[in-house]
Amino acid sequence: xxxxxxxxxxxxxxxxxxxxxxxxxxxxxxxxxxxxxxxxxxxxxxxxxxxxxxxxxxxxxxxxxxxxxxxxxxxxxxxxxxxxxxxxxxxxxxxxxxxxxxxxxxxxxxxxxxxxxxxxxxxxxxxxxxxxxxxxxxxxxxxxxxxxxxxxxxxxxxxxxxxxxxx
Amino acid sequence: xxxxxxxxxxxxxxxxxxxxxxxxxxxxxxxxxxxxxxxxxxxxxxxxxxxxxxxxxxxxxxxxxxxxxxxxxxxxxxxxxxxxxxxxxxxxxxxxxxxxxxxxxxxxxxxxxxxxxxxxxxxxxxxxxxxxxxxxxxxxxxxxxxxxxxxxxxxxxxxxxxxxxxxxxxxxxxxxxxxxxxxxxxxxxxxxxxxxxxxxxxxxxxxxxxxxxxxxxxxxxxxxxxxxxxxxxxxxxxxxxxxxxxxxxxxxxxxxxxxxxxxxxxxxxxxxxxxxxxxxxxxxxxxxxxxxxxxxxxxxxxxxxxxxxxxxxxxxxxxxxxxxxxxxxxxxxxxxxxxxxxxxxxxxxxxxxxxxxxxxxxxxxxxxxxxxxxxxxxxxxxxxxxxxxxxxxxxxxxxxxxxxxxxxxxxxxxxxxxxxxxxxxxxxxxxxxxxxxxxxxxxxxxxxxxxxxxxxxxxxxxxxxxxxxxxxxxxxxxxxxxxxxxxxxxxxxxxxxxxxxxxxxxxxxxxxxxxxxxxxxxxxxxxxxxxxxxxxxxxxxxxxxxxxxxxxxxxxxxxxxxxxxxxx
Numbered sequence: 001x002x003x004x005x006x007x008x009x010x011x012x013x014x015x016x017x018x019x020x021x022x023x024x025x026x027x028x029x030x031x032x033x034x035x036x037x038x039x040x041x042x043x044x045x046x047x048x049x050x051x052x053x054x055x056x057x058x059x060x061x062x063x064x065x066x067x068x069x070x071x072x073x074x075x076x077x078x079x080x081x082x083x084x085x086x087x088x089x090x091x092x093x094x095x096x097x098x099x100x101x102x103x104x105x106x107x108x109x110x111x112x113x114x115x116x117x118x119x120x121x122x123x124x125x126x127x128x129x130x131x132x133x134x135x136x137x138x139x140x141x142x143x144x145x146x147x148x149x150x151x152x153x154x155x156x157x158x159x160x161x162x163x164x165x166x167x
Numbered sequence: 168x169x170x171x172x173x174x175x176x177x178x179x180x181x182x183x184x185x186x187x188x189x190x191x192x193x194x195x196x197x198x199x200x201x202x203x204x205x206x207x208x209x210x211x212x213x214x215x216x217x218x219x220x221x222x223x224x225x226x227x228x229x230x231x232x233x234x235x236x237x238x239x240x241x242x243x244x245x246x247x248x249x250x251x252x253x254x255x256x257x258x259x260x261x262x263x264x265x266x267x268x269x270x271x272x273x274x275x276x277x278x279x280x281x282x283x284x285x286x287x288x289x290x291x292x293x294x295x296x297x298x299x300x301x302x303x304x305x306x307x308x309x310x311x312x313x314x315x316x317x318x319x320x321x322x323x324x325x326x327x328x329x330x331x332x333x334x335x336x337x338x339x340x341x342x343x344x345x346x347x348x349x350x351x352x353x354x355x356x357x358x359x360x361x362x363x364x365x366x367x368x369x370x371x372x373x374x375x376x377x378x379x380x381x382x383x384x385x386x387x388x389x390x391x392x393x394x395x396x397x398x399x400x401x402x403x404x405x406x407x408x409x410x411x412x413x414x415x416x417x418x419x420x421x422x423x424x425x426x427x428x429x430x431x432x433x434x435x436x437x438x439x440x441x442x443x444x445x446x447x448x449x450x451x452x453x454x455x456x457x458x459x460x461x462x463x464x465x466x467x468x469x470x471x472x473x474x475x476x477x478x479x480x481x482x483x484x485x486x487x488x489x490x491x492x493x494x495x496x497x498x499x500x501x502x503x504x505x506x507x508x509x510x511x512x513x514x515x516x517x518x519x520x521x522x523x524x525x526x527x528x529x530x531x532x533x534x535x536x537x538x539x540x541x542x543x544x545x546x547x548x549x550x551x552x553x554x555x556x557x558x559x560x561x562x563x564x565x566x567x568x569x570x571x572x573x574x575x576x577x578x579x580x581x582x583x584x585x586x587x588x589x590x591x592x593x594x595x596x597x598x599x600x601x602x603x604x605x606x607x608x609x610x611x612x613x614x615x616x617x618x619x620x621x622x623x624x625x626x627x628x629x630x631x632x633x634x635x636x637x638x639x640x641x642x643x644x645x646x647x648x649x650x651x652x653x654x655x656x657x658x659x660x661x662x663x664x665x666x667x668x669x670x671x672x673x674x675x676x677x678x679x680x681x682x683x684x685x686x687x688x689x690x691x692x693x694x695x696x697x698x699x700x701x702x703x704x705x706x707x708x709x710x711x712x713x714x715x716x717x718x719x720x721x722x723x724x725x726x727x728x729x730x731x732x733x734x735x
Contacts, residue, residue: 020696022611022612022702024612024704025610025611025693025694025696026609028653028654028655028693048501048502049505074527075516075527078527078530079527079528082417082428082529083414085416090416090417090418091417091498094530096510098505098506098659098661099505101655101658101717102655104654106654106695107696112696112697128531129529129534130508130530130663131512131513131519131530131531133510133512133663133664133665133666134714136515136518136519137516137517139514146696146697146719147654148716148718148719149715149717150716154514154516165420166501
């Protein structure tokens with residue numbers, strides 16, 4: 001069998017996180033799909049979306065994301081994104097569920113994201129802009145521990161990554 | 168320890184000896200020699216009064232029979248005495264910081280080599296010194312008002328915390344007491360905390376302009392006091408204007424909702440309710456409710472590339488009008504590569520509604536192809552609900568315009584994907600057929616199940632690979648490159664705006680599953696990296712078209728498949 005499990009250990013401050021990947025699953029977000037815009041954002045060529053490399057609350061220091069990511073309610077997340085200015089753009093917004101799911105890396109878990117492109121991503125839920133039609137108390141989240149989606153109470157504290165369309 | 172009577176006695180003896188020596192100065196060798204024990208005579212000089220935190224020099228004279236005398240200073244209560252040379256009297260004392268008068272006794276004991284000793288004591292008085300504190304008041308000027316002029320009813324903060332004392336006793340706050348008083352004008356201190364560094368007051372609402380004069384008195388730890396004053400002119404109620412904020416600058420695409428989220432208020436209750444009026448710098452804008460404080464605007468494609476300035480006028484009942492502006496950039500529409508979600512209802516924190524929800528700006532229904540389509544600004548190649556854009560294809564792959572003609576495939580004009588349409592005829596594409604997940608590569612180390620329990624289809628083996636092979640032999644709609652969709656591809660047709668089953672546009676993916684209750688899983692091609700057994704992926708991703716949820720199912724699960732092929 002040609003499988004193995006890759007363990008990447010990243011040491012961030014005193015936190016230790018380990019990502020596990022299966023090599024016999026094609027990458028869903030290979031690094032070659034992204035163009036570094038060199039301002040803390042990347043263009044995902046396949047989707048035409050530009051993503052912040054860091055979660056809200058973190059800071060891009062030129063090579064990685066530092067500081068703790070913010071955990072916000074759905075309303076706080078939307079309010080912060082409204083008119084958010086970053087990397088010379090005012091077009092930032094919360095991604096919808098299809099957009100956020102498009103940067104899940106399904107060959108890896110914990111976190112299930114390309115850590116070269118999106119370093120120091122929490123292996124946890126991130127808000128989407130999409131409310132649940134079936135349960136009005138909840139909105140959709142994507143969990144970056146294994147790429148799964150679910151609906152979550154809007155008053156819960158959840159991580160946020162912003163997106164915009166490419167110019 | 169020397170006692171005070173002894174000190175007095177020593178002085179008397181010293182004087183006596185001095186006199187007797189002088190008497191002998193005439194060269195007479197005769198002397199009074201009946202003293203067997205020679206005394207050491209010590210004189211430390213007069214008492215000292217000095218200020219705190221200064222250094223005092225001590226000196227003394229001593230006389231004894233021996234040439235070698237040893238000196239030792241002592242303080243009561245204890246003080247640190249710097250005494251570099253024990254064969255001399257000279258010493259210094261650093262006086263402590265104090266807020267009250269301190270008294271010390273300093274005693275010098277002088278000893279000779281034979282063990283004889285004498286001593287003398289002086290009183291040291293340490294006086295406190297206090298520099299008076301300095302009071303200051305700072306006042307954050309309100310935006311757009313001249314210096315020290317405030318509107319009636321305005322909340323005002325005076326800050327005295329920059330007041331300071333240059334010589335605070337260490338480890339204490341510099342200022343021990345704060346006290347605000349009003350010297351003139353209509354009372355603003357009633358019910359207000361006047362004992363702290365910060366004073367929060369509300370400007371009086373009066374028919375005429377008024378002046379208020381406030382004073383801050385501070386007291387330092389040593390009782391020293393200082394004052395500062397500040398005067399404010401309070402506008403009359405009639406001339407006090409409302410506050411206005413037109414919201415945040417933003418960038419949108421043609422057809423998306425532009426958030427016009429104004430904020431306005433008046434500090435004068437009698438001037439309310441306020442009236443609002445939004446205007447745009449171009450007539451191409453449609454402002455939905457221009458007289459609402461919070462509304463939205465929609466621009467068509469003719470506004471591309473503009474920066475539109477929206478102006479919000481707020482007018483109170485006294486006829487005062489103020490305005491604020493917000494700039495919105497209308498960018499050229501992007502080439503959309505992903506489908507929007509289908510959500511067109513807006514969400515509050517507890518319900519979904521067709522009304523405008525300004526308090527949750529930038530949510531799904533405000534932006535993207537769905538809202539652009541809702542306002543008629545999305546040019547579709549075909550048709551489809553919300554922002555979806557589909558075209559039906561017949562068995563030969565030709566476009567089918569009529570809703571009455573049969574069709575076998577659907578082309579998504581946004582993603583370019585062509586989809587298999589399910590049938591209800593028991594044939595190869597029957598809607599109820601299920602398959603186990605089986606692929607010999609890109610499978611996470613485990614092929615899956617060739618013919619899972621519970622699978623049912625028209626093939627010998629009901630697995631995903633066998634189904635793909637069969638459809639590519641058939642050449643559905645003229646294509647021979649059918650495959651199982653990726654997660655992104657399959658979720659692209661999910662319609663998250665629907666609560667009915669299935670969550671997909673049923674004009675193009677007919678609702679053949681109406682009778683199904685519970686989950687309606689469809690396989691993706693993606694093996695799951697979660698739920699592994701001995702590093703072998705046991706599961707693959709599937710999407711539930713009843714709920715929109717995804718999950719990894721055991722590869723042997725009997726699950727539906729909808730095939731896709733890429734390319735326009």
